[in-house]
Amino acid sequence: MYTEKVMDHFQNPRNVGEIEDASGVGTVGNAKCGDIMRIYLDIDENQVIQDVKFKTFGCGAAVATSSMATELVKGKNIQDAMQITNKAVMEALDGLPPVKVHCSLLAEEAIHAALWDYAEKHGIKIEGLEKPKSDIHEEEEAEEY
Amino acid sequence: MDKLIYLDNAATTKTAAEVVEAMLPYFTENYGNPSSVYSFAAANKDVISRQRDIIAEALGAKGNEIYFTAGGTEADNWALKATAEAYGSKGKHIITTKIEHHAILHTCEYLEKDGYEVTYLNVDENGIVKLEELREAIRPDTILISIMYANNEIGSIQPIQEIGEIAHEHGILFHTDAVQAFCQVPIDVNACHIDMLSASAHKLNGPKGIGFLYIRTGVKIRSFVHGGAQERKRRAGTENVTGIVGFGKAVERAVSSLEERTAGEKELRDYFISRIEAEIPYCRLNGDRINRLPNNVNFSFRFVEGESLLIMLDMKGICASSGSACTSGSLDPSHVLLAIGLPHEIAHGSLRITLSEETTKEDLDYVVESLKGIVENLRGMSPLYEDFVKKQDK
Ligand SMILES: Cc1ncc(COP(=O)(O)O)c(C=O)c1O
Numbered sequence: 001m002y003t004e005k006v007m008d009h010f011q012n013p014r015n016v017g018e019i020e021d022a023s024g025v026g027t028v029g030n031a032k033c034g035d036i037m038r039i040y041l042d043i044d045e046n047q048v049i050q051d052v053k054f055k056t057f058g059c060g061a062a063v064a065t066s067s068m069a070t071e072l073v074k075g076k077n078i079q080d081a082m083q084i085t086n087k088a089v090m091e092a093l094d095g096l097p098p099v100k101v102h103c104s105l106l107a108e109e110a111i112h113a114a115l116w117d118y119a120e121k122h123g124i125k126i127e128g129l130e131k132p133k134s135d136i137h138e139e140e141e142a143e144e145y
Numbered sequence: 146m147d148k149l150i151y152l153d154n155a156a157t158t159k160t161a162a163e164v165v166e167a168m169l170p171y172f173t174e175n176y177g178n179p180s181s182v183y184s185f186a187a188a189n190k191d192v193i194s195r196q197r198d199i200i201a202e203a204l205g206a207k208g209n210e211i212y213f214t215a216g217g218t219e220a221d222n223w224a225l226k227a228t229a230e231a232y233g234s235k236g237k238h239i240i241t242t243k244i245e246h247h248a249i250l251h252t253c254e255y256l257e258k259d260g261y262e263v264t265y266l267n268v269d270e271n272g273i274v275k276l277e278e279l280r281e282a283i284r285p286d287t288i289l290i291s292i293m294y295a296n297n298e299i300g301s302i303q304p305i306q307e308i309g310e311i312a313h314e315h316g317i318l319f320h321t322d323a324v325q326a327f328c329q330v331p332i333d334v335n336a337c338h339i340d341m342l343s344a345s346a347h348k349l350n351g352p353k354g355i356g357f358l359y360i361r362t363g364v365k366i367r368s369f370v371h372g373g374a375q376e377r378k379r380r381a382g383t384e385n386v387t388g389i390v391g392f393g394k395a396v397e398r399a400v401s402s403l404e405e406r407t408a409g410e411k412e413l414r415d416y417f418i419s420r421i422e423a424e425i426p427y428c429r430l431n432g433d434r435i436n437r438l439p440n441n442v443n444f445s446f447r448f449v450e451g452e453s454l455l456i457m458l459d460m461k462g463i464c465a466s467s468g469s470a471c472t473s474g475s476l477d478p479s480h481v482l483l484a485i486g487l488p489h490e491i492a493h494g495s496l497r498i499t500l501s502e503e504t505t506k507e508d509l510d511y512v513v514e515s516l517k518g519i520v521e522n523l524r525g526m527s528p529l530y531e532d533f534v535k536k537q538d539k
Contacts, residue, residue: 010456016526027528031490034450034478038528055528057490059452063526 002060003094009064014071017053024121026113028132029106035062037110039070043118047078054110061100068092069107078115082128084108109133148462150508154348154440155297155325155499156466160391161350167394168352171387179384180375189386196393203400204342204359205333212358212376213389217324217345219369220358221248223380224320224341227366228289229256232318236286242266242274243484244296248343249322250480266292271433272301272485279311289318294326294342298468298481298497299432300441302330309338318364324348324356328399329407329438340364346388351395355388406502407439413500417442417509424513425520431485431495440500443468445487448530449494449523451478457519463512468495490529 002010019040029035035058042051052074056066068089073081086104090096096104113132119125151159177186179193197208214220229239241253243265253263264282266274274292290312295302305321312319320341323332327344334342341364345356360366360379372381399406414437418430427447446454451467458465468479477483478492487495498512524530 007456010453011460013526018531031488031493031529034489034493036528038531055526055531057448057527057529058450060456062450063453 001097002064003096005068005092005094006061006064006096009067009093010060013054013063013067015053015067015074016055018055019051019053022053022114024114024116024118026110026115026117026132028109028113029058029062031057034058035103035106037062037066037106039066039110039114041073041114041118043078049073049076049078049081058103058106059100061096061103062106064093065089065096065103065107066110069111073111078118078126081111081115082126084111150463150512152498152500152504152508152512153464153466154501155300155438155497157347157353158350158501159503160347160352161395161398163398164351164391164394168387168391171390175386179386180373189384193384193386193389196389199393200357200396201359203328203332203396205335206359207362209377210359210362212360212380213384213392214356214358214380215354215385216347216356217246217322217343218248218356220343220345220356221246221322222252223358223369224343224366225249225252225256225289225291227369228318228320228341229259229261231366232288233261236284236288237261238264238284238287239289239291240264240266240279240282240287241291242268242293244268244272244298244301244481245291245293246297246322246324249291249293268301268484270486271436272296272299272431272481273433273436274303274308276304276307276311279308283311283315283317287315287317289320291320291322294321294323294332295330295438296432296481297325298479299443299485300325300438300499301433302326302436302438304436305339306337309336312340313338325438328396328403329440331403334359334361341366346392346395349395349399352388352391355385355392357392402502410439410500410502410504413504413506413509414439414442416506417498417500417513420509420513421516425517429487429491431482431487438499440504442498442500443495444498445482445491445495446520447491447494448527448533449520451493451495453523454494454496454519457523458512458515461511461515461519463515466497466499468492468497 019042022040023043024041027038038055040053044050052070054066054070056063072084086108089104089107179189197211201208201211318340322343324345328349340361342359347353368379370381429445431443455467468482482492
């Protein structure tokens, strides 16, 4: 079902974790559909992404696309990071099954959401960046057990 | 990968060696068409008849009430569509449940488009039908109650005898999809007032593509597949002789081992359940603890997603299944898990493990150890778990 690259990024995901006091954090997707991605960015004063971490709840493709997206934006300045599309993520993974293409879109949205958060916090405007649509926080709370 | 632990026996089972052995001569030696006149081929008619008797005996039925089909799906389709057709002039209302297999649910949807009305009964949090709700759903125009014997995902066994009695009291036909239950629990079609019952060989170490519909004498449904006069004109097509022989052997085997086999499976099942509950936090057993198929285990692990879990298990040589959306090709998780009231995110994190007679305690110990690491690892990368932990720290 998955390419070797997808399996590699799923089994050995790059950049899993959190960044404390991150420059920007973005969370997209929702638990209802079974995919949530959160991306943390550490951006320096030259607007270069120094570090990036992610956490994902979702299928193999969701984990692999998050991992690849973090690899692609790392070290880039924010303008270049904006240019990374879901297509680029998919290509870097040697493709995804058609039913999993939405995972790569989610990865692109997660990067944008984190950049948006960074821009908001620092009062700057990033060319071409729109306010992220998906946000999870209104989700129903699961009961405890 | 050298290790292979197959724990998806509700999906299908290994065809038993004795079953294959019984089938082989019917490919290469006794390959005649049972409808032919010469004795070389006509002998196969008696062979089929013997298998019918073996299967009927397992249900307390008569041989001429067993009609072979190409599997459980066909038997389900036949029972519903042919009953609708034959009894449609009496009424157009059918009662079923929200947790049926798609072979029933999608057939009901098809009938709804054709002017039939279907009531889908709720189940309780353990996946059991509420008899009161069934009674209330019955109408003067109800022609059929179709309720599965046992559920394929969460293993819950329905109160079939009580349901049969209610149907009987009201003079309504009762069909049950026993694909998962047949040869896993003892079934008596008379005590339970079952009028029609579907089963399939590949769930009980028989071959794929062969099943049957039991039709009680007097139930007037007609043929669904038209053609030759096979199956007493009720199911056309040259008989799948090898499949039928394999099915008969599989039933013979499964019936003779029923008590011992299921006692062993239950013990292992409960051992496995108790280990998981003791060693993996934030999990939930889905389905009824007592009224449960002997080989079924179904857990939800919070904060993790089912497909990821399955791939990780696969890498350790463990075959299992999940009700997560990602494994069904839609965005929604399993309709069964939603019907027992699980929130979406928890339904996405479900895992079904179904044992066989070959499953050992060592296998299950290996699965528990593997699962502990996998769940911890996946939680480590789950934003839902991160939020949960932060909330707890506050
Ligand atoms: C409850 C139930 N009904 C029907 C079926 C379909 O049976 P078959 O695969 O023989 O068509 C299955 C198995 O997939 C099942 O579990």
